[in-house]
Structures are given as C-alpha cells and as structure tokens.
Amino acid sequence: MTAPEGRLDWGPLGDSLGFLLRLAQLEAFEAYFAAMEGAAPLPGSLSILLMVRGNPGIRQGVLARALRIKRAHMTKIVQSLEQAGLLRGSVPADDRRAIELHLTPAGLAEAERAWSAVHAHETAPPATLTAEEAAQLRHLLRRYLSLQEHGHEP
Amino acid sequence: MTAPEGRLDWGPLGDSLGFLLRLAQLEAFEAYFAAMEGAAPLPGSLSILLMVRGNPGIRQGVLARALRIKRAHMTKIVQSLEQAGLLRGSVPADDRRAIELHLTPAGLAEAERAWSAVHAHETAPPATLTAEEAAQLRHLLRRYLSLQEHGHEP
DNA sequence: ATATAACTGTATCCTTGTAAACAACTGTTG
DNA sequence: CAACAGTTGTTTACAAGGATACAGTTATAT
Numbered sequence: 236m237t238a239p240e241g242r243l244d245w246g247p248l249g250d251s252l253g254f255l256l257r258l259a260q261l262e263a264f265e266a267y268f269a270a271m272e273g274a275a276p277l278p279g280s281l282s283i284l285l286m287v288r289g290n291p292g293i294r295q296g297v298l299a300r301a302l303r304i305k306r307a308h309m310t311k312i313v314q315s316l317e318q319a320g321l322l323r324g325s326v327p328a329d330d331r332r333a334i335e336l337h338l339t340p341a342g343l344a345e346a347e348r349a350w351s352a353v354h355a356h357e358t359a360p361p362a363t364l365t366a367e368e369a370a371q372l373r374h375l376l377r378r379y380l381s382l383q384e385h386g387h388e389p
Numbered sequence: 390m391t392a393p394e395g396r397l398d399w400g401p402l403g404d405s406l407g408f409l410l411r412l413a414q415l416e417a418f419e420a421y422f423a424a425m426e427g428a429a430p431l432p433g434s435l436s437i438l439l440m441v442r443g444n445p446g447i448r449q450g451v452l453a454r455a456l457r458i459k460r461a462h463m464t465k466i467v468q469s470l471e472q473a474g475l476l477r478g479s480v481p482a483d484d485r486r487a488i489e490l491h492l493t494p495a496g497l498a499e500a501e502r503a504w505s506a507v508h509a510h511e512t513a514p515p516a517t518l519t520a521e522e523a524a525q526l527r528h529l530l531r532r533y534l535s536l537q538e539h540g541h542e543p
Numbered sequence: 544a545t546a547t548a549a550c551t552g553t554a555t556c557c558t559t560g561t562a563a564a565c566a567a568c569t570g571t572t573g
Numbered sequence: 574c575a576a577c578a579g580t581t582g583t584t585t586a587c588a589a590g591g592a593t594a595c596a597g598t599t600a601t602a603t
Contacts, residue, residue, distance in 0.1 A: 244443035253417040255530035260414040263407040289398035332551040376409040486581040
C-alpha cells in the first residue's frame with residue numbers, strides 16, 4: 236500500500252501555485268549552493284550588493300521592501316556587509332533618520348566577481364527546461380511580481 | 390541620485406530565475422497568510438496532511454525528500470501532528486526502522502476542510518496574471534520540477 | 544509653538560529550519 | 574556468523590528569519 240518513491244500522488248498540491256513556487260525555489264537554492272561551492276556570498280547578501288550597485292544611495296528600508304527582507308534582518312545583513320568593507324552607509328542631511336547605501340570599491344569588485352560566477356551558473360538552462368521555456372518562466376514570474384521587463388536580454 | 394521607489398533598477402536580478410523564484414515564493418506566502426487568517430495550518434503541515442491523504446502509508450523520509458523538508462524537521466512536524474491527533478505512525482514488520490504514516494479520521498477531516506479554504510484562495514488567479522498565464526506558469530513549474538502532469542484540472 | 548502621528552533603523556525575543564552526531568536497524572561481504 | 578557500511582528516524586546545538594517594542598527624527602494638525 237505504501238506509495239513507491241517517484242510515483243507519488245501529489246493530489247491538489249500539483250495544482251497549487253504557492254506549493255509549486257516553494258518547491259521550485261528550494262530546488263533553485265540547492266542548485267545555487269551546489270554550483271557556487273562557497274564561491275559566492277549568500278543569495279540575500281549578493282542581491283543587496285547588486286541592488287546597491289544599480290541604485291546607489293538607496294535606503295535600507297526601500298531595499299528591504301523591494302527584496303522582501305524584513306527591516307530588522309536588513310539591519311543585520313547591512314552591518315555584516317559594512318564590517319566586511321563592501322558597503323558603506325551615509326546619513327543624508329535632509330533626513331537624519333535614513334541611511335543611504337553605497338558600495339565601496341571592494342564591494343563593487345566583489346559584486347562583479349560574484350555575479351559573473353552566478354551568471355555562468357544561471358545561463359545554463361535548468362536541464363529540465365528548454366531555453367525558451369526558461370525564458371517564458373522568467374517572463375511569467377516578472378509579470379506575477381509586476382516587475383517591468385527591461386530588455387536587458389532580449 | 391537616490392533611486393525613487395517603484396523605479397528601481399533590478400539589474401541582473403531581473404533575469405535571474407533563482408531570484409525571481411525567491412521573490413515569487415515570498416509573495417505567494419504573504420498572499421496565503423493574508424487570505425487564510427489562521428483558517429489553515431502552516432503550509433508545511435498542510436502539505437504533509439495532503440500528501441499522506443493521497444499516499445497512505447508513506448514513510449517520513451520519502452515524504453521529507455518529496456517536500457524538501459529536512460528529516461530532522463520532518464520529525465518535529467510529524468510529532469506535532471500526531472499530538473494534535475491528525476496523524477498516526479506505525480512501524481512496518483519488514484523494516485522496524487521505518488515509520489509509515491496514516492491520517493486519523495480527524496486528520497482527514499482537517500485536510501479536507503483546510504484544503505477547501507486554500508483552494509478557494511488558490512483558484513482566484515493572482516490579479517497580475519490572466520487565468521491562462523497562471524496555468525502556463527504552473528505548467529512550467531511542474532516541468533522545472535519534473536512533476537508529471539496528472540490531468541487533475543485539464 | 545506644541546502635541547500628535549508617522550517614518551527609519553535598531554535591539555530583543557521567539558519561531559522555524561538546518562547541521563551534525565547518534566541509536567536502532569538492515570543488508571552485504573568476508 | 575561477524576564485521577562493516579548504509580538507511581531511518583531522533584536528539585541536540587545552532588543559524589536564519591520574523592514579531593514586537595523601542596529611540597530618534599520628521600511631518601502634520603491644531
């Protein structure tokens with residue numbers, strides 16, 4: 236009676252977008268760690284470095300909302316990146332509550348080095364999908380998230 | 390110089406499947422909790438109940454691999470579900486290391502009650518996608534995960 | 544002006560999930 | 574059989590992330 240491995244009945248879960256997204260995200264993270272082998276920072280840290288590179292002077296809170304990291308957690312990550320000398324924060328004159336973030340030269344170098352490693356991993360389509368399907372999947376996810384296409388890779 | 394909210398440059402992250410999956414998953418979870426308001430168990434627990442319903446007698450470890458929950462964590466969740474009277478485990482005669490899981494009548498009732506609530510939430514397409522796009526997205530995720538289509542909802 | 548509300552980041556505690564070592568059991572190989 | 578390796582679930586110790594309450598600052602309304 237025990238269901239044999241590999242022939243499980245996924246029941247309604249197979250039609251659940253939330254469940255499929257969760258599984259897919261875990262799959263992608265596993266692939267990331269397996270491919271990077273410590274050659275890249277944690278995904279959260281890397282995403283912060285890349286966002287600060289593209290949006291210099293962005294505030295912690297804005298970044299937190301964009302990346303869906305809680306503000307309390309953002310504080311910790313930013314502090315660790317500052318301690319690592321990759322990031323520096325400055326308080327703008329017009330609002331002394333805020334902190335504007337900039338990459339240090341070391342941070343810029345690290346962002347580019349790490350991204351090139353990740354990029355090599357990301358551009359290989361995920362074995363189970365054709366290149367077109369992967370592109371279509373990215374497109375639909377951007378629409379789901381209401382992120383505009385930016386033609387970066389046509 | 391500070392990038393205005395809503396017009397951020399996502400840079401390479403907008404083309405990163407892993408990053409898009411992470412954001413999408415967080416979005417879906419937020420929508421789940423907002424819609425359920427405590428009317429459904431945690432996603433992990435619900436997925437276990439539904440999988441045991443569809444695969445009675447499944448072993449903890451098989452379930453853990455399928456749902457990508459670590460075995461240590463699976464132990465805790467299963468114990469809490471047993472304590473709640475929703476699940477029971479039995480040791481098969483031919484392998485006394487293993488534990489085969491079955492739903493109790495209460496567990497079956499809870500699985501069906503909770504799923505019907507989640508189902509109502511899930512079938513409303515996610516506002517940013519048409520129904521066809523949502524179906525296409527689910528299809529691609531199943532392919533990404535190598536889950537066979539089961540025609541449950543054609 | 545002064546009080547009140549809202550915003551921004553921080554510190555604290557708590558829950559969820561992971562890693563590593565372990566005990567019980569099974570299977571294989573000499 | 575005896576020894577050894579692999580599996581299965583559990584325990585323990587820890588890290589990652591979330592909730593809450595807070596201090597400092599700014600904006601708004603009397």
